[in-house]
Amino acid sequence: MAALPIQPLSPLDGRYRAAVAPLSEFLSEAGLNRTRVEVEVEWIIALTDRSMFGTSPLSDEHKSALRAAYLDFDQASIDWLGEKEAVTRHDVKAVEYFVRDRLSQLGLDAIAELTHFGCTSEDVNSLSYALVVQRATLQVWLPALRTVIEALRTFAHANADAAMLSHTHGQPATPSTMGKELGVFAWRLERIAKQIEQNEFLGKFSGATGTWSAHVVASPETEWPTVAREFVESLGLGFNLITTQIESHDWQVELYDKIRHAGGVLHNLATDMWTYISMAYFAQIPVAGATGSSTMPHKINPIRFENAEANLEIAGALLNSLSTTLVTSRMQRDLTDSSTQRNIGVAFGHSLLAIDNLTRGLTEVSLSQHVLDADLDxxxxxxxxxxxxxxxxxxxxxxxxxxxxxxxxxxxxxxxxxxxxxxxxxxxxxxxxxxxxxxxxxxxxxxxxxxxxxxxxxx
Incomplete structure (x- = not known):
């Protein structure tokens, strides 16, 4: 049997690519590397702005040209880093060489040694991961969640008076309205969304074991913790002062637990909608040309809600694994977190895919009030x-x-x-x-x- 051409191993990069593509801007390998370049470049600018070690602030032209290394990050940049990493066997070191190469092109070899100055890889990685996760959360994932919340809120208002028989323990119970019942999900999700919005995104920038030891030897008169704090905060992140070699990842654990919590509520929404459809409380709106079942022409399968249910379970498992692993590290550091964090995008991807299916699913059903009325009567x-x-x-x-x-x-x-x-x-x-x-x-x-x-x- 002939070997297949190289194909995506994950469905997120295959059949579901369109639904999760916005995340790859930040949580892909290329997105992470672009942000690593951003951190390295901004650190050089911060040091020269302070005239460290006899340097002078860069001109606006040189700053713009240097920032183009990440602002205009393209396929050629990706390929350059890939080739360099194949030699260095170290992704952050490849990024350092990439920035040094850009400095050389700009005739700034005199400040080349400020590249990665005083940094351990985790200094660059902690800030880069914080930035990409922050941007993916606030610019992609959270707006998608708010779209579902808004759809539920709109439905709650439109169907506020749609009386329905409740079912507690699966048995007929005191009536409610469909607007109120689905509104409960909007109410729950809005509360969690606010918590996620307020989550801290922290970085450390304190050297090999979190002590600024090399920094102090190089420049004893400099208040390095203050310099680091100002730099980290200039990137829009919170500063973690006391760490080991690695940033402790507690903010990530808190964030992923909140996203997993939101996923649990969304999973509840998916299973309730599936149940209401099975009870004929909702009719599914046929999509022209779509096949509901391969053998039973009358069927319209509630695939949007089933797909959401499955992907929320996968996302929840991955988010739980991230939280469990990232909360600990042996002594001053081990590399378990490095491999684990490479799957952040996968967890977010399955969650975003589920949200996309829920959003679509809510537009593909209509309330069957006559069924609700008959059930009540x-x-x-x-x-x-x-x-x-x-x-x-x-x-x-x-x-x-x-x-x-x-x-x-x-x-x-x-x-x-x-x-x-x-x-x-x-x-x-x-x-x-x-x-x-x-x-x-x-x-x-x-x-x-x-x-x-x-x-x-x-x-």
């Missing part, structure tokens, strides 16, 4: 809760002497269906005040929704 026994609660209130107010309202309603409703006529006849025979009786006689399963509509409209 077939379950008058759910008014047992309302009736026994009103009777309790009447007993307290001295307008009834019924001794055990709960037992009375349990005998009427548990284990069998009760129709409208039977329920009204039962209410007519209750020993309660006339105003309360009339209120119960006017009640139907479709109107027994409390403040659900108001809650939905307030989301």
């Amino acid at each position: 077939g379950n008058w026994e759910i008014l047992g809760e309302a009736i026994q609660t009103v009777v309790r209130a009447e007993v307290v107010a001295g307008r009834s002497t019924i001794s055990d309202p709960y037992a009375l309603l349990k005998e009427l409703t548990r284990g069998h269906k009760v129709g409208a006529a039977e329920m009204r006849a039962f209410v007519e025979g209750l020993e309660i005040g006339d105003e309360a009786k009339q209120r119960l006689l006017a009640l139907t399963p479709g109107t027994y929704i409390g403040v659900a509509a108001e809650l939905a409209r307030g989301i």
Whole structure:
């Protein structure tokens, strides 16, 4: 059998490429290397701006030309780094040589030794990972999540009054509205989104074991922790002052746990939507030319929600692995985190793919209110809760002497269906005040929704 041409091993780089492509701008190998170049270049500019070791600040022209090394990072840059790393067997060292080469092209060989000055690889990596994860989160992943939140919020408002039978423990229960029920997901996700938005993105820049030892020997009079803090913060990151050789990754653990939490809520949304579709509460809108089943022409499979469910499970497993691994390192450092962090993009990719499917899925269903109405009308026994609660209130107010309202309603409703006529006849025979009786006689399963509509409209 002939060997296949080289093909993507991951579906994220194959059939799902279009849905996750925005992440590759940041979380791909090329995206990481471009950001490493950015850190190295900005460190040179920061040192020369301070006239360290007798240097002078670079001209605006030289700064722009040097920054072009990452601002105009292209396929030629990727290839150059690939060839150099094949020799160095060290990705960050290849980046250092790349920046030195750019300095040489610009006639700035005199400051070449400021490239990677005082840095351990983790100084550059911690800032680069913080930047790419920050940008991927805030510019790609979080906006996608907010699109789902907005879709749910819009649905909640539009269907605030759409009464539906609830199901607690899978059994008919006190009604709600579909707007309120899906609005719950918007409410939950918005809270988590705010937490993610406020997450810290930290970097360290303190040398081989976090002590600035080489820096102090090279320039004892310089306040190196202050220089490092100002540099890290100039990149838009938070500064981690006390570390080992590596940045401790706690901010990453916190972020990935929050994203995994959001994924759990989204997974709940996917399974609920699947269930509502199976109950015919939602009708799926046919897509022209699409095949629902390979053998049963009548079917429209809820593939968007099934796909989301599966990808959220994969993303959750990867995010959990990242959190578990990154929280620890042997002594001052080991390289376990290095291999682990290379899969950040994979975890984000499966999560983003799930969000994309949920967003699309929510536009491909329509509410079947007639099914909801029929379900409500077939379950008058759910008014047992309302009736026994009103009777309790009447007993307290001295307008009834019924001794055990709960037992009375349990005998009427548990284990069998009760129709409208039977329920009204039962209410007519209750020993309660006339105003309360009339209120119960006017009640139907479709109107027994409390403040659900108001809650939905307030989301």
